[in-house]
Amino acid sequence: MIEFRLPSLGADMDEGTLLTWHVKAGDTVQRGQVVAVVDTSKAAVDVEIWHDGVVGQLLIEPGTKVPVGTALATILAPGEAADPMATATAPPPPIQKPTVPTSPSPTPKLAPETAEKAITPTRRPVTPAARRRAQELGIDSDSVKGTGAQSSVTVADIEAAASTQKSGMPAIALASSTPAPSAPTSPADRAKEMRKAIAAAMGRSKREIPHYYLSETIPMALALDWLAKYNASHTIAERLLPAVLMLKAVAVALKRTPQLHGFYVDGAFQPATAIHAGVAISLRGGGLVAPAIHDVGSKPLDQLMRDLTDLVKRARAGSLRSSEMSDPTITVTNLGDQGVEAVFGVIYPPQVALVGFGSVQTRPWVQDGVLCALPLVTASLAADHRASDGHQGALFLAELRAVLQQPDTLAEAVHKTPPQGDPT
Amino acid sequence: MKADRATLTEGALTVLSTIAPEVEPQDIDPARALRHQVDLDSMDWLNFLVGLHERFGVEIAESDYAGLITLNDVLDYVQARLK
Numbered sequence: 001m002i003e004f005r006l007p008s009l010g011a012d013m014d015e016g017t018l019l020t021w022h023v024k025a026g027d028t029v030q031r032g033q034v035v036a037v038v039d040t041s042k043a044a045v046d047v048e049i050w051h052d053g054v055v056g057q058l059l060i061e062p063g064t065k066v067p068v069g070t071a072l073a074t075i076l077a078p079g080e081a082a083d084p085m086a087t088a089t090a091p092p093p094p095i096q097k098p099t100v101p102t103s104p105s106p107t108p109k110l111a112p113e114t115a116e117k118a119i120t121p122t123r124r125p126v127t128p129a130a131r132r133r134a135q136e137l138g139i140d141s142d143s144v145k146g147t148g149a150q151s152s153v154t155v156a157d158i159e160a161a162a163s164t165q166k167s168g169m170p171a172i173a174l175a176s177s178t179p180a181p182s183a184p185t186s187p188a189d190r191a192k193e194m195r196k197a198i199a200a201a202m203g204r205s206k207r208e209i210p211h212y213y214l215s216e217t218i219p220m221a222l223a224l225d226w227l228a229k230y231n232a233s234h235t236i237a238e239r240l241l242p243a244v245l246m247l248k249a250v251a252v253a254l255k256r257t258p259q260l261h262g263f264y265v266d267g268a269f270q271p272a273t274a275i276h277a278g279v280a281i282s283l284r285g286g287g288l289v290a291p292a293i294h295d296v297g298s299k300p301l302d303q304l305m306r307d308l309t310d311l312v313k314r315a316r317a318g319s320l321r322s323s324e325m326s327d328p329t330i331t332v333t334n335l336g337d338q339g340v341e342a343v344f345g346v347i348y349p350p351q352v353a354l355v356g357f358g359s360v361q362t363r364p365w366v367q368d369g370v371l372c373a374l375p376l377v378t379a380s381l382a383a384d385h386r387a388s389d390g391h392q393g394a395l396f397l398a399e400l401r402a403v404l405q406q407p408d409t410l411a412e413a414v415h416k417t418p419p420q421g422d423p424t
Numbered sequence: 425m426k427a428d429r430a431t432l433t434e435g436a437l438t439v440l441s442t443i444a445p446e447v448e449p450q451d452i453d454p455a456r457a458l459r460h461q462v463d464l465d466s467m468d469w470l471n472f473l474v475g476l477h478e479r480f481g482v483e484i485a486e487s488d489y490a491g492l493i494t495l496n497d498v499l500d501y502v503q504a505r506l507k
Contacts, residue, residue: 231486236477239486241466282465284446312467337465 001080002051003071006038009047009325010290011349012201013040017065018072027055029075034321036072041193042289043318045325053077187285194287202346209264209352210385213344216397218404219367220360220375226407242360243334244305245410246377250332250355251275251296252413253399259388260353260381260396261330269352269387274298278328278348279308281315289315290331290348291324301411336360342378352384353393355400432480432499439475443468454495476502 006016016038023035034046035055056074060066223245231239254261254275262272275297278290293299293307314320330351335343336359343356358378365374379400381393403410437449444462452461459469473484476498482505484492492498 228486236470236484236486237474239470241470243466284444284463309467309471 001056002053002075002077004035004049004051004073004075006066006068006070006072007047007322007326008068009038009040009045009322010042010201011204012042012197013068013325015065015067016040016045018060018062019044020062021058023055023058023073025055025057029053029055032323038322040325041190041197042287043315043320045320045322047322049075051075051077053080191286198288201349205346205349209347209349211347211382212385212390212393213380213382214390214393214397215342215344215378215380216401217365218377218379218401219365220377220404223404223407223410224360224375226411230411238302238305240301240305241308243336243357244301244308245404245407246334246357246379247277247279247293247296247308247332248301248304248410248413249400249403250330251277252403252410253396254330255297256399257388257392257396259392260383262352262387263329263350264352264384264387265350272329274329276327276329278331278351279311280331280333280345281312283316289320289325290328290333291315291320292328294323294327297413330355333357336377342380344380345382347382347384352387354382356380356382429499429503432503433495435479436476436495436499436502439472439479442475443471452495454499457493458495458498459493480506482506 006018008014009016019037019039021036023029029035029049029052031050031052032048035049036047037044038047039045053075056076058073060070060072066072220242224242227240227242227245258271259269261275263270274295276292276294277296278292280288280290282288291311293304293311296304299307311320311324328348328351331345331348331354333343333345333354334357336357339359341361342358345354345356347354356379358380360375360377362373363376365372365376367374379397381397383393403413433454437452440452440462441447441449444464447462452458458464462468464472473489473492476482477484480502482502484501488501492501
């Protein structure tokens with residue numbers, strides 16, 4: 001039997017309100033199927049299941065607010081018989097009493113699968129950083145429930161425990177006794193909640209991640225000429241935005257610097273394989289989400305454009321999927337439309353890098369010793385010093401500049417992802 | 425297809441409201457830069473033009489984007505190609 005737990009849908013989420021179940025006990029479910037809708041401070045998110053199986057029991061009722069990691073339902077693996085305890089002989093476990101996590105887990109998991117694997121610990125290692133933090137805050141780390149790998153106690157667990165002690169209200173009580181706001185609140189409240197969530201995640205990022213920043217001015221004449229030709233030969237609905245070329249260029253350039261691409265979890269860097277680029281999307285009326293476009297490296301440009309259009313639309317309509325919220329491996333932010341020259345972003349934990357683009361502007365530039373006017377863009381990199389250093393960051397930006405000078409290659413990089421050390 | 429200016433304006437504002445639902449059509453000054461008034465990013469702007477294309481069946485070349493600044497510019501452009 002598998003427990004289907006509330007996944008973390010980003011660093012800025014530590015609890016969510018279950019709005020609707022799309023399944024009932026006995027339903028067959030497939031990996032990737034949307035089984036519930038959960039309201040976070042940012043949006044109602046379609047939550048996907050990560051196992052094939054049959055729904056055993058629904059443990060949480062719609063309208064209930066629960067911490068990340070709470071078991072929402074039991075799932076029987078394919079071929080697994082229903083638990084006799086759950087079906088006939090024993091009374092069903094009481095609803096609304098999540099049995100596992102006693103503290104919210106602001107530490108985002110590598111992937112929903114990981115979140116779901118956190119089973120009751122037999123031993124609870126404490127990360128060195130968490131031990132130090134526990135001392136600073138006067139918390140007994142042995143009394144804290146771990147949510148990290150192998151249920152280890154993380155800094156986030158310690159901080160969550162400290163804030164719970166301060167407020168005098170254990171998280172579990174919050175989950176079961178506080179009357180849950182059963183529906184999204186007013187837009188003003190929503191905006192306030194979202195601002196709080198962003199502040200918490202970004203505050204944590206700035207506290208915990210030793211950022212370093214690099215920037216590079218990139219000539220865009222070749223890329224924009226290529227784009228103008230492409231767009232002139234396509235209908236308006238098929239046209240590409242420069243942002244799509246930049247997104248693709250980031251994915252191609254990342255091939256040689258895997259240190260910038262992945263997660264930093266529990267004191268160790270875990271490189272990612274596929275490039276799921278989180279795209280920072282500003283919401284009308286304020287706030288920001290950065291859901292992922294999956295596997296940018298292997299998608300053709302026209303597919304990326306359709307994905308980006310769809311993602312922006314759904315982000316603003318508030319219908320994102322849980323996998324999009326939880327698995328970006330790097331974030332790309334494009335503030336060019338606002339006319340800023342450059343953006344130096346704050347890394348979205350547990351990611352280890354963020355790439356920013358300012359606006360494309362015609363400015364003076366020296367090429368082959370000659371002063372000329374060219375469209376230029378400033379690309380920036382904010383990266384986590386625990387996972388990489390400036391040398392690798394500089395290599396990445398140089399590669400980014402190089403691939404943007406070869407728009408044809410970029411368009412072709414669509415069918416086969418270039419191998420490491422690709423010549424030309 | 426011929427369309428009078430009022431019909432065109434209403435159509436364009438309807439398209440705009442699907443992209444920026446918070447906009448009050450009566451607040452739009454047709455002689456001022458539209459993207460600045462409504463805070464449309466390049467994706468919104470493209471979607472706006474795609475919406476106009478679908479509604480009025482008018483081709484809008486990318487090379488003409490630079491001349492489309494105000495709502496009046498957009499309406500003039502569409503009107504000229506409807507006749």
